[in-house]
Amino acid sequence: MFRRRVGLKALAAVLALFSLAASAHADSDIAQLIAEGDAYDAKLDNMRALEAYLQAEKLGATGAATLYRIARQYALRMNDTTSESAQRDLAETALTYAKRAIAADPNSAKAQLSAAVCYGRLVPYVSSKQKVEYSRLIKQHADAALQLDPTDSYAWHILGVWNYELAKMGPFMRGVVKVVYGGIPEASNEEAARLLRKAVEIAPDRVSHHVELGRTYLALGMKAQARSELQRGLALPDREKDDPVSKKRAREALAEL
Numbered sequence: 113m114f115r116r117r118v119g120l121k122a123l124a125a126v127l128a129l130f131s132l133a134a135s136a137h138a139d140s141d142i143a144q145l146i147a148e149g150d151a152y153d154a155k156l157d158n159m160r161a162l163e164a165y166l167q168a169e170k171l172g173a174t175g176a177a178t179l180y181r182i183a184r185q186y187a188l189r190m191n192d193t194t195s196e197s198a199q200r201d202l203a204e205t206a207l208t209y210a211k212r213a214i215a216a217d218p219n220s221a222k223a224q225l226s227a228a229v230c231y232g233r234l235v236p237y238v239s240s241k242q243k244v245e246y247s248r249l250i251k252q253h254a255d256a257a258l259q260l261d262p263t264d265s266y267a268w269h270i271l272g273v274w275n276y277e278l279a280k281m282g283p284f285m286r287g288v289v290k291v292v293y294g295g296i297p298e299a300s301n302e303e304a305a306r307l308l309r310k311a312v313e314i315a316p317d318r319v320s321h322h323v324e325l326g327r328t329y330l331a332l333g334m335k336a337q338a339r340s341e342l343q344r345g346l347a348l349p350d351r352e353k354d355d356p357v358s359k360k361r362a363r364e365a366l367a368e369l
Contacts, residue, residue: 142173149181156353158188176217180226183209187233188353196237203233214253221261228253228270240285244292250274251297265315269324272307275299276328304328312341319345320358327365335369342366 149164162185168178186206190199207230213223231246231253238246251274258267278299281289289297308325315321326341342362350356 142168142171145171146173146178146181149185153181153185158185158192158353161185162189174212174216176213176220176223179209179213179216180220180223183207183213183226183230187230190233191353191357200234200237203230203237206230207234219260221257221264221267224253224260225257225264225267225270228257228267232270232273240288241292244285244288247274247278247289248293263314265311265318265321268307268311268314269318269321272304272311272328273324275304275307276301276324276331279304280331301328301331305332317348317351319348319350319352319355321345322348323358323362323365326362330365330368339366339369 145164145168149161149168152158152161152164162182165178165182165185169182183206186202186209190202193199193202207227210223210226210230213220214227217223228250231250235243235246250270254267254270254274257264258271261267278289278297279301305325305328308321308328311318311321312325322341322345326338326345329335329338329341342365345362346359348355350359
């Protein structure tokens, strides 16, 4: 009996060692896949980045850091298709992952920001009432992201654009906003410009910050400042998947000057 107990203990110890080794190997594979995904993301190869992150998820990487990365890739892949139904499907999948990231870690600034971005991506495909509800959620998650990490330029950017979009709403949408919010939230182009200037200050090499600040200046009638920011945005190299779209908006805004 004694020998049997010793044998069982030895077997358990060996199995534990195998388990630790397997876990360490899986962790190493996950880290490599995340690094590969990040490298592909930097090259704007979103398909391969997504494949790497999804493989990491299959190996057990279900934390916020993996999930918001997956959300980002699904959102960016919307630029690779002209099908509205496909774009909406991608945006909804992205939002699902962003919500999972928040559930995994509510204090992750990037998870909160990911949700704000995904709701924004879905806005063109939903009803007027949903647009307003999503607008509320965009601000809620962007505010949370900014509180958690005030150095993230894109959180400032999203709140700036939120102000810009609400400031230009027509009477019909203002009525819908009043129903959903219970009143009209405070929003102005002046506040939009302040927030976007902060985004530019933090990340002056980001095309979209300059373009949206330029468009806001144009709405304020500040034509010289608008031209300067729009031209600065156009002069920067494309570094992000959305940069060509931002530059198209810049050229359209310059045509109004």
